[in-house]
Amino acid sequence: MEGVKTKGEDGEAVEPSPYDGIQKNAVLHEAKCFNDKQISARTCSEVLTKIMYLIIQGEEFSPSEISKVFFSVTKLFNSRDVHLRRMVYLSLKNLPADPEEAMMVVNCLAKDMTGKTDLYRANAIRVLAKILHPSMIGSFERFMKQAIIDKDPYVVSAALLAGNHMLKSGADSIKRWSSEVQEALNNPSPMVQLHALLLLFKLKQYDPLAISKLASNLARAPPKGPLAQVLLIRCIASVIRRQPQPDRELLKFLQDLLHDKSFTVMYEAARTICALPNINRTQVISAIGVLQEFLSSPVAAQRFAAVRTLSKVVLRFPIAVAPCSVDLEHLINDSNRNVATIAITTLLRTGVEQNVDRLMKSIAGFMTDTSDEFKIVLIDAIKSLCLKFKHRHKTLLAFLSASLREEGGKEYKRAIMNAILEIIEKIPETKETGLEQFCEFIEDCEFPKLSMKILDLLGTEGPKTKHPGRYIRFIFNRVILETASVRSAAVTALARFGAHVPELTPSIRVLLSRCAADDDDEVRDRAVLFLHLLQGKDLSLAQEFFKSDAPAEPKRLTASLEAFLQSKMEVPFDVKKHLVEVIEEKKKVADEKSDSKANGTKSRGGAVTATKPEARNEMYKELLNKYPYFSTLGKLFKSCAPVELTESETEYVVSCVKHIYKEHVVLQFNVTNNMEDQLLENVTVEIETEDPDWAEEKVIAAESIAFGTTGVCFVCISRPIDDSKRENFASGTITNVLKFLVKDVEDGVAQGVATEDEYTLEDLEVVESDFMQAVTTIRTMDFKKQWDSLSNVQAGKKFSLGLDDLQSAVDAVIDLLGMGACESMNEVAENARSHGVFMVGKFLSSGKVLPVLCKAGFMLDQRHGVTLKIAIRCPDANISKLLTNSVR
């Protein structure tokens, strides 16, 4: 193989990879040389490298192969060759050996650990950390403590990092190292200082008082190395975050580090200051100054770092970032398109209104050579800008429509379309321009789905405009030119015009009659139906048709009709009477399986990106519909946001979604299995409620959950409604235990008998706000009207919140009540001293849904923090009281 050279395309000789044709079995055979009496260090090193190569490339070894190799590798301790020894350490750490077998190595390491060679000692400690059983940590205590105060920095670092590695399993023994670790802080090596600091912080992480003491001490005598300082900055930030006002001394320490000689430290200080929740605009200015300098740095990574941090600060302090505008504009042409995109979105958010027009011009140039992914980010930023500066909508909407006509993929076009849709919705005067732009877009749109959506929009919105007639031509063009699905959407849109605009009805009838001869069944059917509806003079039937929803989902309707046809058909079909439940018992298992997978990815995505509530509700509705049992509970009132019941990196990760029904609460548990060697079966959650009236009614188990997937199981609780008693909303605490059968998995195949196991989850609370549905569509005017109509049923209260930031107080109260704020009143103006919010919600009580209105006034006072005055009105005075009391 060696020496063979092939000619490359450009005529140059191309060497084949040194591992071409490598085979696992051959390498394992070669590994037999480890057992030779006379060890050839060079050959053995080469074989170990090949094994590393196979591990890196993901070659699978069976457990017996691993234990064979592992055992023979330990033989290599007999060689005195240093390089081979280093490879042996590396291999021992990387071979996924069985823990019991790995323990054999401890004997081999003993000599290296106590020897005089520092390199051997350090390496041996690192291997030891990987293989040591938690129960054995104690017996190495004296040795490890000694290593921590060794004079060689490598040995000390190795020991400290070993401590960190074993901390999870043997925290109690490691805690006894504290005084040695403290001593290591004085070691002259900057890396040792970092590792000592790290371990010290971890040992004290559950003791905020100790951490804050340590932080203040270290701020006076800081460690030397840049990385140790980065760590200290993060620690200090965690202390400051717990304070109502940043401690002056600590904040000053951070601000001094803005002028450190290391860029890493400067940047860490700047980004940390900018991210502190309890900081004001004047305090971030110096940090932003540092970031601004980075923006014009010749080092690419510094520019990225600065612009990325600024893009976050700008959300909180747009005015403070405004001075960076010029530097940011230079970055629009940065060769790193990621930097350019972030720079533009940041610029758009600095919110200097006068710049908007100029900015849009420079962005136009940017759009030509950027990938769709970045463009989508930008479109979103432009949309927010447009909603912020409503009277600039001309420029911005023109930009969006221009982009709509340019080249681009479907997702990009969809993003623009949705942006325009949202603008039309929020700024009524843009509606006609927006619709016109859409008309032009569908003239030349290559994505049928988008065309259909726009046709639907034209059908609903067009008839309400001043000149509905002008849209007809565009829509009818679709009937002539497009595919069947678009044609049928166009027919429906036409019919809507016919139904709502009487003067157009006759001409629409003519157009529809031409569609009635279409080749496609669906188009023809629709045309005939609409012709029939538009026949008479009275258009109310047609209007009624467009208003009403389908009586049931298509699947259910089909099933109902089929059932009807099989019956005797003595009376005509009536949707109200003949709708049957879809019974899918047999299919359920299959459904559940495919569903648990689909849902797994969904719920994960949901957790990360915090999906919009509407989208989330749709998702849950779909999921719940798969289980016929839930349809017996009536209409779903609300699905709450998922609550994590475990930490995010445990063996099993569980989150819970509460679905509220009229008389029931359904708990949906999303269970993710993170154990590679386990298959979970028959997974349920056993609950116990504090309130005896809350009875568990039904449990639906997840059949099986393989490694890396998420399954769903449910518990349905009935919540009795007893009018005589005080309404019972809060359940107090629900304790949860995950129960399941576990099977071992080897090589992807489940083996052996399932054993029962359980896993305790964090408690869950059901609170008043779970029964509240936020309403955000009500305008301030309407709010005032409704408010006045409920004048006699008010409850009010005044409290002092332990917060000293208006925005977070407003967010907390909105979150606490679960109501929606009117017309983005939830946004507090910068530097405001007081703020008022109108909130609206629908509350489920005794099976009835009642409107709830709330006025909340927030006052910021230097001494007392935020004071809240709240007034709640609801037709049921008890509810007003209950809700007022729920803010405590």
Next chain:
Amino acid sequence: YFSSSSTLATCAGTEQKMDSNVFAPSVKGMFILDEDGKRIFAQYWTGECKITGTVKAQKEFEKRASKKTVSMANMADADAISFEGYVLVFKRLGDNTTLYVLGDPDENELMLVTVLTAMEESVSSLLRGSLDANSLLRGLAHVCLCADEIVMDGLVMETDWMLIAGRASMAQSIKEIPIHDQTLQQFADIAKTKLANVFR
């Protein structure tokens, strides 16, 4: 259970959870890819990181990363992007190889660059400056050892390339071990590069 004070307490609770995770300057992964995005070396240090699932998933992730950065990576200077929720810093090593260091979205980019530089310089000194795909594969042992000396459990262990190269080649222990030619040669090389750096 439903008071403003408890909301604050839970806030602090999540914060604390977060602290222990993102506290220390840490590295999620490090990989070297060839021009087609094929893996030459890769190591991931964290359990909860989604890409550490299967090697197949990791390799797909690397392919996408390579595609994204192919036009940006250069030999002069490390660059950085946000990539699939992580921060990725990268630099071209040789004609057909690029080195990547992957970090949490909240990680300090410049710290990641420090790690990247440590890796590049230590490997470069051990492989005498030739960092094309074949040289890296032939010197894979050195590549693995340097990475092993730079990061332990995702935490930065050392960033001084001289120390790293010395530890990876066990150069410090020559006092006790009979010197043979290769070690001496390596030692001389390190000294040479160091001098070159001083006068640069």
